[in-house]
Amino acid sequence: MMVVVAYDVNTETPQGRRRLRLVAKACVKFGQRVQNSVFECLVSPSDLLVLKNELVKIIDVECDSLRFYNLGAKYSNRIEQVGRQRHLPSDGIMMV
Amino acid sequence: MRQLLNTLFVLSEDAYLSLKDDNVVVQNKDERLASIPLRSIEQILCFSYKGASPALMGKCAEFGVAVSFFSPRGRYYCSILGEKNRNVLLRRQQFRIADDEKRSLPIAKSFIAGKVFNCRWVLERTKRDHAMRVNVERLAGQSAALHSALGQIGGCSRIDELRGLEGNAAKDYFFAFDDLILRNKDDFFFEVRSRRPPLDRLNALLSFVYTLLTSDCTAALQGVGLDPYVGFMHVDRPGRVSLALDLMEELRPVVADRFVLSMVNTGAIKPADFEERENGGIFLNDKGRKVVLTAWQKRKMEELTHPFLNEKMTWGLVPYVQALLLVRTLRGDLDAYPPLMWK
Numbered sequence: 001m002m003v004v005v006a007y008d009v010n011t012e013t014p015q016g017r018r019r020l021r022l023v024a025k026a027c028v029k030f031g032q033r034v035q036n037s038v039f040e041c042l043v044s045p046s047d048l049l050v051l052k053n054e055l056v057k058i059i060d061v062e063c064d065s066l067r068f069y070n071l072g073a074k075y076s077n078r079i080e081q082v083g084r085q086r087h088l089p090s091d092g093i094m095m096v
Numbered sequence: 097m098r099q100l101l102n103t104l105f106v107l108s109e110d111a112y113l114s115l116k117d118d119n120v121v122v123q124n125k126d127e128r129l130a131s132i133p134l135r136s137i138e139q140i141l142c143f144s145y146k147g148a149s150p151a152l153m154g155k156c157a158e159f160g161v162a163v164s165f166f167s168p169r170g171r172y173y174c175s176i177l178g179e180k181n182r183n184v185l186l187r188r189q190q191f192r193i194a195d196d197e198k199r200s201l202p203i204a205k206s207f208i209a210g211k212v213f214n215c216r217w218v219l220e221r222t223k224r225d226h227a228m229r230v231n232v233e234r235l236a237g238q239s240a241a242l243h244s245a246l247g248q249i250g251g252c253s254r255i256d257e258l259r260g261l262e263g264n265a266a267k268d269y270f271f272a273f274d275d276l277i278l279r280n281k282d283d284f285f286f287e288v289r290s291r292r293p294p295l296d297r298l299n300a301l302l303s304f305v306y307t308l309l310t311s312d313c314t315a316a317l318q319g320v321g322l323d324p325y326v327g328f329m330h331v332d333r334p335g336r337v338s339l340a341l342d343l344m345e346e347l348r349p350v351v352a353d354r355f356v357l358s359m360v361n362t363g364a365i366k367p368a369d370f371e372e373r374e375n376g377g378i379f380l381n382d383k384g385r386k387v388v389l390t391a392w393q394k395r396k397m398e399e400l401t402h403p404f405l406n407e408k409m410t411w412g413l414v415p416y417v418q419a420l421l422l423v424r425t426l427r428g429d430l431d432a433y434p435p436l437m438w439k
Contacts, residue, residue, distance in 0.1 A: 029118040031133055042101070042136035088130050094137070095105040095389065096122045096129045 002075035002090075003048055003068055005031065005039045007055070010063040022058045023066075026051065032087040040079075042090045101138035103396075104130075105389055107382075109168045113140070113148035115155050134159045139315060143168050143385075162315035168382075172307050175314055183321035189426050190339075194326050197255055203425060203433050204329035208262045209249050210346030210435025215269040216242040217439050218349045218357075222276050230275045238272035241265075255329060262329075262345075269349075276357050283367040284360045293377020297370050300378045301359065301388070305352045306344075308392055309415075313340040313347070316415035320423050343418060346435040351411065355395055364391055404434045 005027055009020040027033070030051045031041025043051065048068075055066055071078050076091045088094050104120065106113065112123050120140065122129040134155060139162040142148060147165060153176045156163045165173040193199045216239050223235045245265045252258050266289075274286040277298070286298045294300040314337045317324040327338025329345075359365045369384025380388060396412030409417065418436055425433040 025117060028131075029133060030135060032131075032136075041133075044135075047135060088132060090102055090132075090136050094102050094130075094132070095107055095386070096111065 001043065001045065001048075001073050002071040002079075003031075003041045003043060004071065005041055005051070005055075006067045006069070007037050007059070008065045009037075009059065016060075016063070019058055019060060019064065023055060023064075026054045026058060032090065034087055040087075040090070101136060103393060104132060104137050104140045105393075106140065106142045106144050107386060107389075109144055110146060111142075111144040112146040113142060113144075113152055115149060115152035118155065118159075120152060120156075134161050137161055139164065141166065141311070141389075162318070164311045164315070166307075172311060175311060175318075186321050186423065186426065187323050190322055191326055193426060194328055200328040201253075201255055201258070203422075204255060204258055204342070205249055205252065206433040206435050207329060207342050207345045208258055208265075209246060210437055211262070211348065212242050212246050212249065212265045213435075213437050214346060214349040215265065216246070218276070218353060219269070219272055222278075226278060229278060235272050235275055238268050241268040258329065273353075278361045279363060280360065280367075293373070293375055293379070295376060295378060297367065297378055298356070298360070300370060300380055301356050301365065302352070304380055304385070304388060305356055305392070306348070308389075309344055309347060309352050310337065310340055312412075313337075313343045313415045313419075316419040317343065317422075320416070320419045322419065322423065322426075343415065343422065346437075347415065347418070350436065350438040351414065355392065359388065359391060400438075403437055403439075 007023050007027075009023055010016045011020055024033075024037075027039040027041070030043055030047060031039040034040050041048070041051065052068065059066060081089075088096070104122075106122055108122075108124055108129065110124055111129065114121050114123065116131070118135065119131045119133050120137075121131045140148075140156065141164050143166045145168065148163065153163060157176060163176040165175070167173065193203070219235050219239045219242070222230060223232055223239065242265055245261055245268070248261055249258065252261060270286070270289050277284050277286065284298050285296065287296070289302070290296070290299045291303050294303045314324045317337075317339055322339060324337040324340040326332065327340075327342045330336065330338035330341045332338060365384065365387055369380060369387055370378050371381040372378050396410060398411050399408055400411060400414075401408050402414070402417060404421070405417065414436060421430065422433055424430045
C-alpha cells in the first residue's frame with residue numbers, strides 16, 4: 001500500500017535539527033522523497049508499523065508532528081503531480 | 097495474493113549501483129540519477145558495464161529483490177537472488193524426482209502439453225481474427241498437426257520420445273509463424289528460427305524477449321525455493337537454468353511470442369530499432385531495447401484470470417504462480433502439474 005508521510009519538526013534548537021535529520025533518514029529507508037518533508041512510501045502493512053514505531057521514537061511529541069495518509073493499494077489515481085518531479089514514480093516504468 | 101512490485105531497469109551504460117539507507121542509488125559519474133527504496137521494488141535488471149556494489153547485492157538478497165546482470169547488448173550474465181532458497185527438503189525432493197525418469201516424465205509431459213496447446217491457440221486465434229488476410233489453409237493444417245501432437249504426448253513413455261515430439265511440434269508451429277505477421281511484411285518476416293546470432297529482425301526480437309522471460313522464470317523458481325538449474329526435460333549442463341527453460345516452454349507462445357507479434361503488428365517496433373553486426377547477426381540497438389523493455393513492462397502489468405486458479409492477477413505474476421503450482425506438485429499436494437493453458 002501507498003502511505004504518504006508528512007512531518008513537521010521544530011528546528012529552533014540543535015536537538016530539533018538533529019531530530020529532523022533522523023526523521024528524514026528513517027523515511028528514506030521506506031519511501032521516496034517527493035517534497036522537502038513529504039515522503040511517498042510503498043510499504044507492506046508490517047513495514048508501516050516498523051516505520052511508525054521508528055519515527056515516534058525519534059520525534060519530540062511536545063513540538064513536532066507526524067501525519068500518515070494511507071492511500072491504499074490502488075493509489076495511482078489518487079495522486080496528481082504538477083511541476084517538476086524529483087523522484088521516479090513507483091507505478092510508472094522505472095528506467096534510468 | 098502477493099503484489100507484484102515494480103522493476104528497475106538500468107540502461108545507462110556507465111551507471112553504477114550502490115547501497116545507501118536501504119536504497120539502491122544509481123550513479124552516473126558524480127551525478128545521482130535515482131535513489132529507490134529496496135522495499136518498493138521486485139527486481140533490478142542491470143544493463144550497465146559497471147555493475148553494482150557487493151553491499152547492495154547482499155541487501156537485495158536480504159530483501160528478496162532479484163538482481164540480474166546483462167551486457168549492454170542484452171546478453172544475460174548472471175543473477176543474484178534472495179535468501180529464500182533455503183528449503184533443502186523441497187530441493188532434495190526436486191533432485192530425487194529429476195533423477196527418476198518415471199516420476200519426472202508426467203511433469204515434463206505437462207510442460208510440453210501446455211506448450212503445444214498454447215502454440216495451437218496462437219495459430220487458431222489469428223485464423224479466427226484475421227481470416228481474410230492470412231493463409232488460412234496453412235494455419236489450419238499446422239494447427240491440426242499440433243492437435244495430433246497433443247494426442248501423442250499423452251501416450252509417450254520416454255523423455256527422449258517427448259523431446260522428439262516437442263521438436264517436431266516447434267517446427268510445425270514455426271512453419272506457420274510467418275502467417276502471424278500481419279504488417280510490414282517486407283521488414284519483418286520469419287523463415288526459420290535462427291539464434292547465436294539471430295539472422296533477421298524477428299529472430300532478434302524473439303531472442304531478446306526469450307532472454308527476459310528466462311530471467312523472470314529463474315527469479316520465480318528461486319523465489320519459491322526450487323533450484324532453477326535442475327530440470328526435468330532439459331538436460332543438466334553447467335550454467336544452464338534447465339528448470340527455468342522447462343517452465344518457460346508453456347509460457348513461450350502466450351507470453352513471449354504473442355508479445356513479439358503484437359509489437360510488430362501494431363508497428364510499435366520499427367526497422368530503425370535494429371542494427372546489423374559484422375558477423376551478420378541482427379540485434380536490437382539502444383533505442384529498440386528501450387522500446388521493447390517499456391512495452392514488456394506494460395504487458396506485465398496487464399491482468400488475466402488464471403485459467404486453473406480462477407483468480408485475477410497480472411501477467412508478471414504468472415511465472416511465479418506456475419512455480420508455486422510446480423512446488424505443490426513436487427510435494428504431492430497436486431496429482432499433476434497444471435500448465436497455463438491460455439485460449
